[in-house]
Each structure stands twice: as structure tokens, then as C-alpha cells.
Amino acid sequence: MTDRQSASMEDYLEAIMVLDREGGKVTVTRISQAMGVKKPSVTSALSRLVEMGFATHEKYGEIHLTGKGLRIARDVYKRHQALKRFLIDILDVKEDIASEDACRMEHYLSSISVERLDKFIEYVMGCPQGKPLWLEGFNYYLNHGKRNPEHMAACSSRCKVSSKNGKLF
Amino acid sequence: MTDRQSASMEDYLEAIMVLDREGGKVTVTRISQAMGVKKPSVTSALSRLVEMGFATHEKYGEIHLTGKGLRIARDVYKRHQALKRFLIDILDVKEDIASEDACRMEHYLSSISVERLDKFIEYVMGCPQGKPLWLEGFNYYLNHGKRNPEHMAACSSRCKVSSKNGKLF
DNA sequence: CCTCTTAGTTAGGCTTATCTAACAATTATG
DNA sequence: CATAATTGTTAGATAAGCCTAACTAAGAGG
Secondary structure (H helix, E strand, C coil): CCCCCCHHHHHHHHHHHHHHHHCCCCCHHHHHHHHCCCHHHHHHHHHHHHHCCCEEECCCCCEEECHHHHHHHHHHHHHHHHHHHHHHHHCCCCHHHHHHHHHHHCCCCCHHHHHHHHHHHHHHHCCCCCCEHHHHHHHHHHHHCCCCHHHHHHCECCECCCCCCCCCC | CCCCCCHHHHHHHHHHHHHHHHCCCCCHHHHHHHHCCCHHHHHHHHHHHHHCCCEEECCCCCEEECHHHHHHHHHHHHHHHHHHHHHHHHCCCCHHHHHHHHHHHCCCCCHHHHHHHHHHHHHHHCCCCCCEHHHHHHHHHHHHCCCCHHHHHHCECCECCCCCCCCCC
16 A cells, blocks of 8 residues: 655655745756756656556656645655655754655655654744753753753753744745 | 765675675675675676776685775765664664665765764763653653653652663674 | 747656575585 | 585676667747
8 A cells, every 4th residue: 555666756746745845847957957957857757657547648648746746746745845844943954964864765655754853844944932952951061062061950941942954834 | 085886786796795794795686685786787787886896806816995985885884883873863763764764874964963863862872870751751642642740849850770782783 | 920048747767775585505314 | 435415606688767869749939
């Protein structure tokens, strides 16, 4: 039922979904540019997606995901976002690196682990009073190579009111 | 200089290193069993590793990693451990799932991100007084679907004295 | 409506990484 | 030490996924 597709197929499905959300027709050229592959690769991939029942594509015509295809695309995207948010918000990795890492790893995280990761981010970032102090402490640790004596004394996880990472994505 | 090899090549290098650490001669058969591939695949992979200067292997003879090969193997293994420890110790994922996830993702985490992840685990698990209370709070959140009111009141990250995860690996 | 440009497809080749079947070398055993 | 069992290699097939080159379809401008 929930068999994973190849990394490549997942990438195509995800790209089609994202391009569709961006608006306008989803074309071979757009997919090609978005994914950094040549157009014949897209045509070839599309024929496999169609064969597997994940997309529809009439010659020279429109490209759409089927229900099945969309479900997979959303799954992949969810994994992508969870990984990216973790890397950026918790580990303080720069956005471009985080995105690249997420793009590569999104195909390999089990559903159990995504679920946990999602909950973890929710738990940490959803701290009622804002960014947890212990996370501030981690930043200090990253920058200074040692624990902040103040944090160690208090060992407090009281939350900051304003979050440093205010952007939605 | 630090070009990443393919996932498959990294897997072979890692397996050879681990088998070597386990003791005894590293043989085609052992590699084959450890990795779940047939023996001709191992022979073929070995010839590529030798060609790239990552291993030595005389016909019907001994298999060893070169310095270059060992360096890569250690890198991969480090990523593996970081991911696994994170999944188990922080996200409370079961060991077998964590290992599988780590095995697949270990090839795709950038060096910057491993570094951060390592530091993160070090920071969290190395809390002077033991397992942080906020992490206990996360466990509660996982099991009950909501924050523990007590933790919310205190929002404390004081550490438990004894760690629940006492094993080294 | 004809031509030129752009978009998409087809054909064919390459690489990686796997497999099976058959063969060769090595090791163990009576 | 001769033969059987194990171990390792070679040859050849297959599949995914990418590429280039060449072709065809569709659409835009004069």
C-alpha cells in the first residue's frame, strides 16, 4: 500500500506538485528547469509516472498528478519540510544548506521518524513563551564551544518571547 | 578533495571498516552477507574501490582499506552514528528503525549539518545533571499529545540524574 | 497562411549497480 | 594427496536514470 518510490520518482512528483501550487501550467520545460535535468529525462520520467498511475500526461498536453501521485508528493514534501525546519530552527544551519540536505534526505526518513521529528519541532518551537532558553543555550554552546555558565547554574528552559526565526518557511 | 562517493561505494567502505573492527579477515563472503548483496556484486564493487584508491585487494587475497578509504569510511560511520543517536536518544525512535533510517540517510547529510547534529547531541545528552527535563517533557508530549502542565508551569530544563539510555551505542 | 521559434518527443548511448549462471581457485577432509 | 566443499571471479543480462542529437508538433509574427 504505502510502498516508497525511487528517489528520482519522488523528486518528479514533488516538483510537479510544487510547480502546480505556484500556478500556471505545469510543463516539461518548467519541470526540467526546476529539477536541473534535461527535457528528455522529464519526458521519460513522466511516462514512468503515468504507467505507475501517479500522473496523467497526453502527448504535448497537460501534466497532472492523480490522487495517488498527489498523496505521495505531499508525503515527500512533508518530510522535506520537517527536515528543513529541524536543520534551520534547531541546528541553526543556513537555509540553502538545509534545503539541499532536506532535498537529499527526504526520500529516506521512515514515516515513524518524520512523525517524531514533526512533533519535536512542534514541541520545541511551540513553547508557549517563545524560543526555549535551552535552545539559546545550544547556540551559545555552538559559538563558544562550551556551556554558558549562567544557563548551567539556572539550567532553565524558560522561553524567550520573540523568536529569532520569524519566517514561516 | 572531500568529494563524496556514491551511496553504494560509501556502504562498501563502511562495511569493510566495520567488519575489520569486528576482527578476522575481511572476505568477499562476509561483505556480501553483511550488506545483503551477492558475491559478484562485491567483487565488482571492490575492483572499483581499488581503482579509486580506496582499497587494496589481490585476487583471492586480502581486502584492506587504504588511508583514503578509511578516512571516508570513518566519515560515513560518524554520520551514521550521529543520525542514529539523534533518532534514538532525542526522538525516542526504536533502535532497529533508527539504524535503518541512519543507514539510508548517512550518505546525504552535509558535513556542516553532521557537525551541528553532533554538537546538539553532545549538548543535550551531556547536560551536567543528566537527561534534561525538557526532553522528559517531550516524551510526555509524545505520549499524551499535549504538554505536561507541570513542565509548562516550571518550564524548567533541570536535568535528571540517571539517564534512561545508558548504552554506549 | 507561411515561416520561425519554442516546446516536446524519439532514438540511442552511457554509467552505476545489481543479478544469475558458469567457471576457477582455495581449503578442508577422509 | 585426491576429491569435495567452499570461496571468489568472469561473463553477460537487466534496470534506472541520465545525457546528446535529431526530429516533430505547436504557436506567434509578419
